[in-house]
Amino acid sequence: MTLTAPDASARIDAEQEAELQARFDALIEADQRIEPRDWMPDAYRKTLIRQISQHAHSEIIGMQPEGNWISRAPSLKRKAILMAKVQDEAGHGLYLYSAAQTLGISRDEMTEQLITSRARYSSIFNYPTPTWADMGAIGWLVDGAAICNQVPLCRASYGPYGRAMVRICKEESFHQRQGFEILLELSQGTPEQHAMAQESVDRWYWPALMMFGPPDDESPNSAQSMAWKIKRFSNDELRQRFVGMLVPQAEVLGLTLPDPNLRWNEERQAWDMSEIDWTEFNEVLAGRGPANAQRIQHRRDAHEEGAWVREAAAAYAEKQAARERVAA
Numbered sequence: 001m002t003l004t005a006p007d008a009s010a011r012i013d014a015e016q017e018a019e020l021q022a023r024f025d026a027l028i029e030a031d032q033r034i035e036p037r038d039w040m041p042d043a044y045r046k047t048l049i050r051q052i053s054q055h056a057h058s059e060i061i062g063m064q065p066e067g068n069w070i071s072r073a074p075s076l077k078r079k080a081i082l083m084a085k086v087q088d089e090a091g092h093g094l095y096l097y098s099a100a101q102t103l104g105i106s107r108d109e110m111t112e113q114l115i116t117s118r119a120r121y122s123s124i125f126n127y128p129t130p131t132w133a134d135m136g137a138i139g140w141l142v143d144g145a146a147i148c149n150q151v152p153l154c155r156a157s158y159g160p161y162g163r164a165m166v167r168i169c170k171e172e173s174f175h176q177r178q179g180f181e182i183l184l185e186l187s188q189g190t191p192e193q194h195a196m197a198q199e200s201v202d203r204w205y206w207p208a209l210m211m212f213g214p215p216d217d218e219s220p221n222s223a224q225s226m227a228w229k230i231k232r233f234s235n236d237e238l239r240q241r242f243v244g245m246l247v248p249q250a251e252v253l254g255l256t257l258p259d260p261n262l263r264w265n266e267e268r269q270a271w272d273m274s275e276i277d278w279t280e281f282n283e284v285l286a287g288r289g290p291a292n293a294q295r296i297q298h299r300r301d302a303h304e305e306g307a308w309v310r311e312a313a314a315a316y317a318e319k320q321a322a323r324e325r326v327a328a
């Protein structure tokens, strides 16, 4: 058993460990935050590293399907909005990489895991974006699902993660509104524009519902994450909440959610919906989605092409440090 503060390597005995564990449990129980300086069980640290780095990778890879449209946005205004949105996603990736670094993993290691396909990111970003309406559907549905997932994470027990999420969620709500607005304009436009908006919603609806993960009875990590107060609601609860948010908005948009079985069940106080096709989800998760290889290749190329920037920054930092040493 190692003392798991990132900078500590001293061994501790069983009695000390029990005491540290009890203190950790008490903090969680009292809804207090765990900070980088605190002792934490290895499994908690590993779970957080996995979750936060996956989340960071998703933000970074998530820039690609929309980045694809920056040069083709239909007006200067749309271009400026989309550029700001994609840039926000880069910022989210950076906050989250920083939060993960406080747990003792380096940025290089995380990047390496991503570009060698050893780390996962949200499979939603492996779908292509063939039409302009996809910018609307991504904002409305994908950023919308992200908000439902992420608002409860603002209260995650690990301090740096929760605080990063507060900033991220504010920007996500702008993302969702800009997507909604693109769809609204298309929906109220020509019949062709309306059809384009509907076709895009048809393609993104189910993948967006899959973003909440497998049903509760098949979600292996959920119970532990809820006990640690990293996760506050189950996958199915969040999916229900998301659908409840979409239904009235779809009405305003004049668009149809592509599920003929979707209706409010008064008795269950929940939405009835069709069965999700998890075989598709598992295919995409296994790396066989429409754009998996392209996304990773693009990220790898960007990493290689950016090597000179990293080298120059490191050389500059070294020079500054040397200058400071001389001055001291």
Ligand SMILES: [Fe+2]
Residues within 6 Å of the ligand: 059, 088, 089, 092, 168, 172
């Ligand atoms: Fe984001």
Ligand SMILES: [Fe+2]
Residues within 6 Å of the ligand: 089, 143, 146, 171, 172, 175
């Ligand atoms: Fe976003």
